[in-house]
Amino acid sequence: MEKTKKQNPQMKQKQIENTNLQEKQFEKEAMKGRDFCLGCDENVLLSLFKLLAGVIAHSGAMISDAIHSASDVFSTIIVMVGTPYPISSTNISYPFRHERMECVAAIVLATVLAVTGLGIGWSAIQSIAKESTGVVVVPGVLALVAAVVSILTKEGMYWYTRFHAKKIDSSALMADAWHHRSDALSSVGALVGIAASRMGYPLMDPLASLVICVFIEKAALDIFKDAINKMVDKACDEDTEQAIRECAEKQPGVIRVDMLKTRVFGNKIYVDLEIGADGNETLREAHAVAEEVHNRIENEFPKVKHIMVHVNPA
Secondary structure, X not given: OEOOOXXXXXXXXXXXXHHHHHHXXXXXXXXXXXXXXXXXXXXXXXXXXXXXXXXXXXXXXXXXXXXXXXXHHHHHHHHHXXXXXXXXXXXXXXXXXXXXXXXXXXXXXXXXXXXXXXXXXXXXXXXXXXXXXXXXXXXXXXXXXXXXXXXXXXXXXXXXXXXXXXXXXXXXXXXXXXXXXXXXHHHHHHHHHHHHHHOOOOOHHHHHHHHHXXXXXXXXXXXXXXHHHHHOOOOOOHHHHHHHHHHHHOOOOOOEEEEEEEEEEOOEEEEEEEEEEXXXXXXXXXXXXXXXXXXXXXXXXXXXXEEEEEEEEO
């Protein structure tokens, strides 16, 4: 016996008002996250500045760092597309598209991040090869200035984006935040390498870039694994499932929990639940039990977007 959606008018109206309020708040926070796309302009300007500084100061590390910053422009555009929108009457044909797009955006970002890291690593290896042939180019002071500016700018963008990613629980925004952090780390490597090169240790420049490459690849792998787990509807963690089970079992009228299945869908949780109730109860009474279980779980677990409750006679 499936739980029906019939409700009294006052309760239904209250739920509609609550849903509209939640959607407005969600949209507001999502737009705050997308507002950081003004960082798109900052990335363009920063990339051009670092590229110019790298060319003028003869710094290969800074030129590679400029390319890394340019990739952030692409990632920002992806986040604009992938950040979830509230469900409305205009997208009822695709009720789950925003969660899926969130995962797709995170996967694309992880790929861009990984490719960028490999590019930096390859550039470092080439620099080491040149060093072995005795070709030494000492970078100018402008490259140091560009590295410092990049570190401060990208670290600030990381914390700004991370704040909004946690606010709306967005894996795509969090991936983009780590992209900013990787760019800041890359600039740290460039700064160390450029400074060491000017002090008479030119090999430190490419070696620092190789270390940063490892950090970037690790971040890309973590983002990719998280997005894939969400794409394949992986069950939520055992602690959450146990808490949901206990929440259902303590509701009046519930004799036992026969089955509980969960799946992580984007940044939300979907639940299929079968409960056992008194077989002598009327349909209306059994429905009331299911309704109470449904509402209590959605209220106590904010990440639960939808729960289907099935009642078995016990």
